[in-house]
Amino acid sequence: MISVVIIGTGNVAQNLASALYGVLEIHLSGILGRSEASVSYFEGKVNVILDWMEIPKADIYIIAVKDDAIKEVSDALNVEGMVVHTSGSVGLDALSKHERRGVFYPLQTFTAGKIIDFKTVPMCLEVFNEKDMEILETLGRKISNKVQHIDSAQRKVLHVAAVFVNNFTNYMYTIGKQICNENDLDFSILYPLIKETAAKIETLSPEAAQTGPAIRSDLKTLHGHLTLLTDEKHRTLYKLISNAIKASNQNENEEKL
Amino acid sequence: MISVVIIGTGNVAQNLASALYGVLEIHLSGILGRSEASVSYFEGKVNVILDWMEIPKADIYIIAVKDDAIKEVSDALNVEGMVVHTSGSVGLDALSKHERRGVFYPLQTFTAGKIIDFKTVPMCLEVFNEKDMEILETLGRKISNKVQHIDSAQRKVLHVAAVFVNNFTNYMYTIGKQICNENDLDFSILYPLIKETAAKIETLSPEAAQTGPAIRSDLKTLHGHLTLLTDEKHRTLYKLISNAIKASNQNENEEKL
CATH class of the missing domain: 3.40.50.720 (NAD(P)-binding Rossmann-like Domain)
Structure with a gap:
């Protein structure tokens, strides 16, 4: 006991x-x-x-x-x-x-x-x-x-990784919700996508699971999205994360947003 | 038929x-x-x-x-x-x-x-x-x-929101994995956290679900995390997203990272 x-x-x-x-x-x-x-x-x-x-x-x-x-x-x-x-x-x-x-x-x-x-x-x-x-x-x-x-050193590193996959991911949900709200769309329409994005992780590495305009270096769509984002904070994040995803695809010499 | x-x-x-x-x-x-x-x-x-x-x-x-x-x-x-x-x-x-x-x-x-x-x-x-x-x-x-x-206008907005909750969230997983790999930790230890972060969304708004050092304005932990992040791209994202989360908590007058 x-x-x-x-x-x-x-x-x-x-x-x-x-x-x-x-x-x-x-x-x-x-x-x-x-x-x-x-x-x-x-x-x-x-x-x-x-x-x-x-x-x-x-x-x-x-x-x-x-x-x-x-x-x-x-x-x-x-x-x-x-x-x-x-x-x-x-x-x-x-x-x-x-x-x-x-x-x-x-x-x-x-x-x-x-x-x-x-x-x-x-x-x-x-x-x-x-x-x-x-x-x-x-x-x-x-x-x-x-x-x-x-050990303590590993645990601190894990905690940083947890901040990215939990705290920051949750903030991406917050932005998704704000974009929906600003356009009279119900955020719940994104729930199945959110759940599948997470579920995928057990069968596919996040590198292999990366989709979207940034990894394709689809500048037309990326610029189109920027014209739709009215909140300056959302625009800044959109550019920075998209550029990081683009760069991960070894397109570092290409035009940045 | x-x-x-x-x-x-x-x-x-x-x-x-x-x-x-x-x-x-x-x-x-x-x-x-x-x-x-x-x-x-x-x-x-x-x-x-x-x-x-x-x-x-x-x-x-x-x-x-x-x-x-x-x-x-x-x-x-x-x-x-x-x-x-x-x-x-x-x-x-x-x-x-x-x-x-x-x-x-x-x-x-x-x-x-x-x-x-x-x-x-x-x-x-x-x-x-x-x-x-x-x-x-x-x-x-x-x-x-x-x-x-x-309609087309709503669909384009939905697509931007989907980029945040799917593409960008998946990139947060990529960074989490990179941090684990750099420190000989198995990324799979984060799977339950990733799944629960997504599962939560159906019972709790992302604003209410936001946890972590940024929303608490816990500068000691935030600065501690920055000393652990060796990749400049990760540091830049960590600062920008943390500042955005801090600001969402109406702490805009507080010290930024």
Whole structure:
């Protein structure tokens, strides 16, 4: 039996609690929140704790709070078990108060009110003392089929890559929606395209999947699109990304937008 | 019964043929290709035609060729039925040789060797003579549950929006893969994140789904990421898109990258 306390009540904490709750040989001993309101999601499901003095003893404490609060929470935590955080961009050293420290980073995007199937979430694990890997890996394997050892340097790189494929991709959706809205078109007409673009990735490399006027160096269509884009920010992005795609096709000597 | 001839043998033609083949009250009379090699995919399944003089009579001729070949193919076509093309960015006037002309644009990305379930593909229809809409709509509804009337102006705007959510998103995947490769990380670790980013769109607007250091104006993480990006093109895109996301959060007076 591995006992776990989660510190934090946000989307990651909610998803972790949901994944850990009721799993054989795991005991979710409690969730620590800052206020009654913050723990309302968990009430009736998990032992909620509002008082730091009442944190139960546990094998692993998972700090699932905002990046810039991790160090502060870690420093305030007086416990004997292992302490891990769940961040992609914060180093292991933020937990340096605790000899037994590690990282338990779920490489996924979590949304309020949406519980993800954790079995498919890559769990990126790191420990300070190698002997702590066994228990963290056991915990990881209980909830996910994709447990990997990723050190801090790799994790930071992964986080940058994640910013491109998630944050920036989502911003492309935002622009697509803005263009639709400005022209009285329903953004939902693009949902099947958005889903297929992502689904393709498992059978085709993104280089091979690249289509559109930029990769074809179809200047007529590219210029036509620019005349349709009225927002200067959209135009700037359109030019820059199109030129980057054109260049990836070894057409660097061709006319740029 | 509606008889159809497809002109072209690429990904769109293959997917259309697969969707139309065997459907009740549709007769796929033939596929016209330029060479034996080009029609090999269809042989044994559909009547393949290599000689323009042997094009069968049909109710609808679907020109599914590259954008810049549509006008030329249309001009070479001496037929009496209705002639439509399948392009998002070419106007109806490319078919001006034919009085009965229209557009039959599937708003989806098609990949060699991958046949899509057409039922979910938005079919964007346009006709020159209003009386031709009935037959085109009947054809559309036979293969898709999402038939819409979209005129040339709207279609061109949709195509720009599609470039952002498909072409540019796919390029974000390419960069994610390059960052992984440069650091000996397997790109496939990002697949679940990519899929969930797209899946989210049906339950959450992209504005509400935006996460990451840029929307939080987390300059420490943003600058940290820039130190990790070695490719100048990646750095430029990272700065531009991050600044756009920051600005969307009404933080326009804050420090830019």
